[in-house]
Amino acid sequence: MVDILSLVPNASGVALAQWLEERGEPAYRARQILPRLWQRPVGSWDDATELPAALRRALAGALPLRRLSLSTRQVSQDGTEKFLWDLGDGEAVESVLIPEGKRRTLCISSQVGCALGCVFCATGRMGFRRNLSVAEIVCQVREVMLLDVALKPTNVVFMGMGEPLLNWEAVDGALTILNHADGVAIGARHITVSTVGILPSLAKLAQRPEQFRLALSLHAPTPELRHALMPIEKKYALPAVMEALARFRRRVTLEYVLIEGKNDALEQADQLAQLARPLGALVNLLPLHPGGAPDLSPSPRARMIAFERRLRRHGVEAVLRRSRGLDISAACGQLRVELEARRKVRHRLRRVAIGEDIDPGPPQYPGPDPREPRRAAGVQDFDRHARPGAPGPGHGERGAAPAVSAAGGERRGAGDQYPMSAFQKSTVSRGSGQRPSITRAMRRAATCFRIASRSWGTRAASERRSS
Numbered sequence: 001m002v003d004i005l006s007l008v009p010n011a012s013g014v015a016l017a018q019w020l021e022e023r024g025e026p027a028y029r030a031r032q033i034l035p036r037l038w039q040r041p042v043g044s045w046d047d048a049t050e051l052p053a054a055l056r057r058a059l060a061g062a063l064p065l066r067r068l069s070l071s072t073r074q075v076s077q078d079g080t081e082k083f084l085w086d087l088g089d090g091e092a093v094e095s096v097l098i099p100e101g102k103r104r105t106l107c108i109s110s111q112v113g114c115a116l117g118c119v120f121c122a123t124g125r126m127g128f129r130r131n132l133s134v135a136e137i138v139c140q141v142r143e144v145m146l147l148d149v150a151l152k153p154t155n156v157v158f159m160g161m162g163e164p165l166l167n168w169e170a171v172d173g174a175l176t177i178l179n180h181a182d183g184v185a186i187g188a189r190h191i192t193v194s195t196v197g198i199l200p201s202l203a204k205l206a207q208r209p210e211q212f213r214l215a216l217s218l219h220a221p222t223p224e225l226r227h228a229l230m231p232i233e234k235k236y237a238l239p240a241v242m243e244a245l246a247r248f249r250r251r252v253t254l255e256y257v258l259i260e261g262k263n264d265a266l267e268q269a270d271q272l273a274q275l276a277r278p279l280g281a282l283v284n285l286l287p288l289h290p291g292g293a294p295d296l297s298p299s300p301r302a303r304m305i306a307f308e309r310r311l312r313r314h315g316v317e318a319v320l321r322r323s324r325g326l327d328i329s330a331a332c333g334q335l336r337v338e339l340e341a342r343r344k345v346r347h348r349l350r351r352v353a354i355g356e357d358i359d360p361g362p363p364q365y366p367g368p369d370p371r372e373p374r375r376a377a378g379v380q381d382f383d384r385h386a387r388p389g390a391p392g393p394g395h396g397e398r399g400a401a402p403a404v405s406a407a408g409g410e411r412r413g414a415g416d417q418y419p420m421s422a423f424q425k426s427t428v429s430r431g432s433g434q435r436p437s438i439t440r441a442m443r444r445a446a447t448c449f450r451i452a453s454r455s456w457g458t459r460a461a462s463e464r465r466s467s
């Protein structure tokens, strides 16, 4: 069985022609069938009613159409839409559709999770799960078109979950399908690949003849600061990345998320201008999405404007973007992380309710501790827990501070690396007459509940709007 949606248009044309010939079908059928892959997509071959019923049945058996099933759709008041796609193997990825005038930009994912652990990113917290296939990447666009053909994106950006250049083989094929006249037919200049600077794949992207756009996730003007925000700096250092951009031949965009007190000082704008000016780069200034990093804050509006003005004074073209989808979980990876936390809460509460013992485990996010790569690299985290003499961890954060027992004293144990909020303490107090395993389980369930409940209200409202 051929996964025809994973083939670039030339290859799918050859495979289809061969299959039709083997069945003794006329060659013109290929001209009827191929547009149904990307140009006028159908959800199943049954919907291609211009084809004879016997041929549709044969197509369904030999060349089935892979689908992503929509597990959640949220619509923001500003028109931004977020989709969570179920991949059928227990994994899920997100896409965000951002309408602006006549332009509809779809932000798509290239990996499930991400191994790079940038401190401001919800996807980074999740850890890496797996790469997406060509079909899983491009079908994010196809599924949006199947929902409503009027939603067909005019622009596509690889800025969703994952680092696209760490999944180059699949992204390479996806770029071809998105751009090809027999594929989705989106102009190369309307397709942007965003990367932290994976140099070997960046060179391969630069060799492609199409005018795909490149955005570099910069976020810090010096190697030291970038190292603290983005552990990848250790492998691909800023000077080498800037050199690669200078050889890119096409204009690049520098993405810069403004984080209060970290990278938003005017001196840092001066340093950023020194990097951007020789490249003639456009600088995209992005407010930190509050859902992306609970322990970091977006810069105040006045400081963002001053930062933008400072760049312009240096002759650098800079644009201060608006945060979109604030009333939905629109930060990259945020929806997936929150839904997983909710599922975990339900699961734990159910187990507590039936009095089942629960192994202690990370209550907050699935996957490995996202701070591990930074710790291994000797990078100091930007949070109060990493500073010497600072008080212990706060809400739901890992750390070495002692937890407080139900009786009010301090204790340490296998399940005590997570400190308790006031709500948790009260829960534990109420449960102090229970078996110890149930008490511990209740504390963990309370932690998960607190995380998941942060945006339940706004999500419910947005889902009501979308239904």
Ligand code: SF4
Pocket: 114, 115, 116, 117, 118, 121, 122, 123, 124, 125, 160, 161, 162, 163, 196, 217, 332
């Ligand atoms: S910002 Fe991009 S590269 Fe960094 S952790 Fe998030 S998805 Fe990965």
